Amino acid sequence: xxxxxxxxLIEITIAEKAxxxxxxxxxxxxxxxxxxxxxxxxLGKISEKEMQEIVFEMMGEERKEMFLKExxxxxxxxxxxxxxxxxxxxxxxEKIACAxxxxxxEIQTIDDLNLPPILHEFTNLPQGFVLVTGxxxxxxxxxxxxxxxKINHTRAENIIxxxxxxxxxxxxxxxxxxxREIRQDATSFARALKATFRQDPDVIMVGEMRDPxxxxxxxxxxxxxxxxxxxxxxxxxHQSIHRIVDSFPAVQQNQIxxxxxxxxxxIISQRLIPRNKGGLIPACEIMINNAxxxxxxxxxxxxxIPVVIETSGExxxxxxxxxxxxxxxxxxxxxxxxxxxxxxxxxxRNLIHR
Numbered sequence: 001x002x003x004x005x006x007x008x009l010i011e012i013t014i015a016e017k018a019x020x021x022x023x024x025x026x027x028x029x030x031x032x033x034x035x036x037x038x039x040x041x042x043l044g045k046i047s048e049k050e051m052q053e054i055v056f057e058m059m060g061e062e063r064k065e066m067f068l069k070e071x072x073x074x075x076x077x078x079x080x081x082x083x084x085x086x087x088x089x090x091x092x093x094e095k096i097a098c099a100x101x102x103x104x105x106e107i108q109t110i111d112d113l114n115l116p117p118i119l120h121e122f123t124n125l126p127q128g129f130v131l132v133t134g135x136x137x138x139x140x141x142x143x144x145x146x147x148x149x150k151i152n153h154t155r156a157e158n159i160i161x162x163x164x165x166x167x168x169x170x171x172x173x174x175x176x177x178x179x180r181e182i183r184q185d186a187t188s189f190a191r192a193l194k195a196t197f198r199q200d201p202d203v204i205m206v207g208e209m210r211d212p213x214x215x216x217x218x219x220x221x222x223x224x225x226x227x228x229x230x231x232x233x234x235x236x237x238h239q240s241i242h243r244i245v246d247s248f249p250a251v252q253q254n255q256i257x258x259x260x261x262x263x264x265x266x267i268i269s270q271r272l273i274p275r276n277k278g279g280l281i282p283a284c285e286i287m288i289n290n291a292x293x294x295x296x297x298x299x300x301x302x303x304x305i306p307v308v309i310e311t312s313g314e315x316x317x318x319x320x321x322x323x324x325x326x327x328x329x330x331x332x333x334x335x336x337x338x339x340x341x342x343x344x345x346x347x348x349r350n351l352i353h354r
Contacts, residue, residue, distance in 0.1 A: 128265030129222035163207035237287035
């Protein structure tokens, strides 16, 4: 039988339409609603005993042993076949803490998510490397799921996903889909990605690129005729390229730049912005790898890529500032919010007042 405290906390999270539930030993529970944290003072502080009961029940014996050994763990948790959560449990100050994120049972479309229409073009590519980037909690996994599911419904492909943990559950339609979860179905991202070369994939989704071996294998997969989607925790398109190149030793960086210039299809960098009418709306920077971008990558002039993005609107590219300015003009977000999310607020004001 489900622990009453666990049940109460999850039911409140669902009822309040929260995206996240945060639990820390000796503190009151906290939920995140529309990007803002709300402390549930009325539920009181969670004792050390209560916290252990909550988390050990969710993870089971095998995961419990792994957690106590490694001090943190990721997994998905199905609550009464109603709602799935992505769960991270960890130690802080020698006591247990836990973060649960609701995973929608419905995979929303690119249009449902208010993402730019140019994203449909990435799902039509025969091969290449597509990155979805942004800080943690900005909807990267949801965007990735929308892209993969569009392919699932429109193309007959063999799709393999590598995730930690599995978030969205895909229902095969025109495509066949195999979803591999780290630890449960594979020992690491790098090993699982290498194994795909023997599994005849057309499309590969890498939930997160955590090490140079995974990055190098993903780039090779894109070079050898596969369409590869992956995520990175970076703030912009050109920063994403820097992150990839800088993860390798100096002697390898020229080779990686050359490979990336040929295999990279595009980068979607996104934020979730508080909307005037409530809820959140994505703001995106879109980079498409054309001849000018590829040349800048090869020649290690990555810092000049923002200029190409700004001047290539007719090709579907758009800077984050221009996207924010458009949202302000459409009255989707306020100027104050737009400035808070812009790295160049003065330029943003100029764009809005043109």
